[in-house]
Amino acid sequence: MSDMTIAPRRRSRFGLYFMPVLVLIAAVAWTGFWFFAASQVGVQADAWRAQEARAGRVYDCANRSVAGYPFRLEIRCADPSVMLVEQTASPQTSFVAKLAEILVVAQIYDPKLVIAEFKGPATLAEHGAPPSFAVNWSKGRSSVVGLPAVPQRASLVFDDLTIDRTAAGAETPLARAGHVELHGRQIDGPTPGSQAIETVLQIAGGTLQDVHPLLTQPFNADIHARLNGLKDYSPKPWPQRFREIQAANGSVEIVQSRIEQGDVVSVAAGTLRLNAQGRIEGELQMTVAGLERVIPALGIDKLLEDGVPQATLDRVAPGVKSQDISNLFGALNRAIPGLGKVIQQNANAGLTATINSLGTEAVLEGKKARSFPLRFADGAVFLGPLKVAQIPPLF
Structure with a gap:
């Protein structure tokens, strides 16, 4: 009986190459998706700028670039500016704010959450006039949720903030703060269907000049407030906006306020409103420790x-x-x-x-x-x- 040799079965290499090929396809698809999203940044930014311009806020960017591959979109804007039109008591007056640079970061899987970093200094001036204020900081950043629609909540944080008044090329100190945080969000208002804005302002090591000698000494503040009666976010002169808030029976509710300066501590809470003549009405219940100082x-x-x-x-x-x-x-x-x-x-x-x-x-x-x-x-x-x-x- 002759020996019979069975040839070994050739093992399929499909499994060996399947995962690398799958990863390669996913990488190519993700790369294509990222570059498509990056190409849409300019389109979406222009649409948002047009929307904001109709609302009286005109944004401009001298030089824009996009990076952040593979998981983020990083939009860097050099020499940005914003012009605020019809935002003051004089509708014909517009203000222009200019910064050195803004870096905006969004995760590609969560584009509605936008984080930004600001590079100073910044200036504020009436349109066509020399700067009247100069602002600087060591670190400035913000986060916004809900874009490109009306933001649901937003935060703004600055470290080592300085604000100076400028005139004839000279700068005069106006305000200083070691740390400033401002948080805001939309919440349900006091009546069905109404909206309110809840805000928290925190200041550490703040000083103010040319207001009162008491404020020239460093103070810390933590203020939690709620604004009721704001109908919309369109640009309006402040007197008109205040008149609308009064007509809507709006109010500013100081949920809690704490101010500390040395050995003096003050807390307050209460509600303020506007009467038909535009004057403030209301009451704050205050408690002060160190009143004798x-x-x-x-x-x-x-x-x-x-x-x-x-x-x-x-x-x-x-x-x-x-x-x-x-x-x-x-x-x-x-x-x-x-x-x-x-x-x-x-x-x-x-x-x-x-x-x-x-x-x-x-x-x-x-x-x-x-x-x-x-x-x-x-x-x-x-x-x-x-x-x-x-x-x-x-x-």
Whole structure:
């Protein structure tokens, strides 16, 4: 019987090449998809710019490039600018903001989430005029969800923010902040079918110049607010927008506000509205720890030593003349030498006691505090019965 040799069965190499071929096909398809998406960036950007231009926000980009293959789209815009048309009380006035560069990043599988980084400095000017403000930062970034439609939520963050007023080539410090965050989102309004905007503003190490000496010292702020009554986002002069909010019975609800400056801590909550004359109405319930340190910081003691300006008396004591106060102190000094000076020097302590009597004792973050209402009536601001400011109408 002859030996029979069975030839070995040739193994198919299909399985050996299947996965590499599949990966290659997927890579080619993904590459084609990415380049198609990249080619649509310009189309979508132009459509979005046209939409924004109709809303009064004109965007421009001197040089645009697209990168980020394979999983991201990175759109880099050099020398970008935005012109805001009909956004102010003077509809014929437009403002132009210019930046050094913007880098916009979107994941190709989630294009509605856009993250951007801003490179300073930036300038702000009236159209056709020299820059009036210069803004700079060490790191600036934002995130927006919901584009290209109206954003559902957005965040803006800056580190080492500086704002200067510019005039005749010179810059004057206006504001500083070590860290700033602004978050906003759309939420359901107080009535069925209405919309509201919820915002959170956080400032760390902030200072403001040319507003009040108290604000020149570093402060931290954390403010949570809700705006009701905003109908749309189209460009309108601010008086018109405020008038629409008032007609819709809109309001600004301060859900919680906390401001800290050294040993002074203040919290507040309440609701403010506009009346038919465009003046602010409402009330904020405030609690302040370290109130006795606020009085000297406001400069009231120095004010009493140097004399009381008539404008101040008009706010806090209408009808009383500044000259009458000076004459009274002089007469006291003539009758009993030094008496007028003693009264002036002790007026600050008396005023502190008066403010303390306006509210009730409280404890804030383990510190002794005073709780009192800050009332707004027809634009006037009252600390208890004491009128401390007058805010002009907003329309």
